[in-house]
Amino acid sequence: MNLFKFSDDNKRYHTWNYYLRHRFNSKVYKVPLNAGFTCPNRDGTCGIGGCTFCNAVGSGNFTQPSSMDLLSQYYEGKKMMENKWPNSKTIAYFQSYTNTYGTLKRVKECLEPFMSLDEVVGIALGTRADCLPQTILDYLHSCSTKKEIWIELGLQSIFDTTAQRINRGHTFDVFKDAVKRIKKTNCKICVHVINGLPNENKEMMIDTIKALNELNIDAVKIHMLHITTHTKLEEEFNKEPFHILTLDEYVDIVCDQLQYLDPKIIIQRLTGDAIKEELVTPLWTLNKTVVLNEIDKKMARDNLYQGLKICKKI
Numbered sequence: 001m002n003l004f005k006f007s008d009d010n011k012r013y014h015t016w017n018y019y020l021r022h023r024f025n026s027k028v029y030k031v032p033l034n035a036g037f038t039c040p041n042r043d044g045t046c047g048i049g050g051c052t053f054c055n056a057v058g059s060g061n062f063t064q065p066s067s068m069d070l071l072s073q074y075y076e077g078k079k080m081m082e083n084k085w086p087n088s089k090t091i092a093y094f095q096s097y098t099n100t101y102g103t104l105k106r107v108k109e110c111l112e113p114f115m116s117l118d119e120v121v122g123i124a125l126g127t128r129a130d131c132l133p134q135t136i137l138d139y140l141h142s143c144s145t146k147k148e149i150w151i152e153l154g155l156q157s158i159f160d161t162t163a164q165r166i167n168r169g170h171t172f173d174v175f176k177d178a179v180k181r182i183k184k185t186n187c188k189i190c191v192h193v194i195n196g197l198p199n200e201n202k203e204m205m206i207d208t209i210k211a212l213n214e215l216n217i218d219a220v221k222i223h224m225l226h227i228t229t230h231t232k233l234e235e236e237f238n239k240e241p242f243h244i245l246t247l248d249e250y251v252d253i254v255c256d257q258l259q260y261l262d263p264k265i266i267i268q269r270l271t272g273d274a275i276k277e278e279l280v281t282p283l284w285t286l287n288k289t290v291v292l293n294e295i296d297k298k299m300a301r302d303n304l305y306q307g308l309k310i311c312k313k314i
Helices: 016-024 070-082 104-115 134-143 160-165 172-182 202-215 232-239 247-259 288-301
Strands: 028-033 089-094 120-127 148-156 188-195 219-224 266-269 279-281
Touching: 016 028, 016 266, 028 070, 028 120, 070 089, 070 104, 089 104, 104 120, 104 134, 134 148, 134 172, 148 172, 188 202, 188 247, 202 219, 202 247, 219 247, 232 279, 247 288
Parallel strands: 028 089, 089 120, 120 148, 148 188, 188 219, 219 266
Antiparallel strands: none
């Protein structure tokens, strides 16, 4: 018998794999894509340099070059996954930079090739809260009749002081407004948060998670802050180092965050990826299996589960 109702493998949180298998009756994986967009706080619209942690490929570390057409990128990425998960369904994941930061025509050109592929059950777009004009939202809503549409928003933190520190380029109020507008469509929302940002303590990181319950989002990705080469954050860290969470600290924070998170919210990630050759710190993030296992072990040992501190019964 499973300990948590949104898991088929005795995880104590609402797993992404559980959602996808029950939604599509199949293994489903994301194929990352680079559509060649940029970002408003890189091109001068609201800033330059991008978020301080963001690298030269817009956090799309495992995408193909944007010079390759999107369908070629897709089939190349799918080929690498098929050995592990043959006969699976896919989600076309527009990962790099801000994938609604362009004209409606440009966004349509990117999505249309995938709308007719039966194996593609969904489309996910990484974007920003300040880059969602109503015309594009209306188009994505229309697409949701054929494919499941996920809008992935980079929040990182609810605190505007932190947003300024990492050069996010918009406030939490802007983010909340974007969520309200998305909720009027049939699109689903996944929010990205980062633990270990400069000057944030454990209570602040938990407060960010608590705030997500009030926004009625569908999923969350929790990442550890990576300091990678050739980023503004690396320059700042070299000049004035700040505390980097240890593995034990990260596990402790994530386990507490999960207890405060509504169990209906899907956990798409509990740790992130970085290219080994580009990662400055923390090196413990390179072994994702260890990180996830430590989270699982602590939750089992302490009898914790998602929503424990907000629900009397799951």
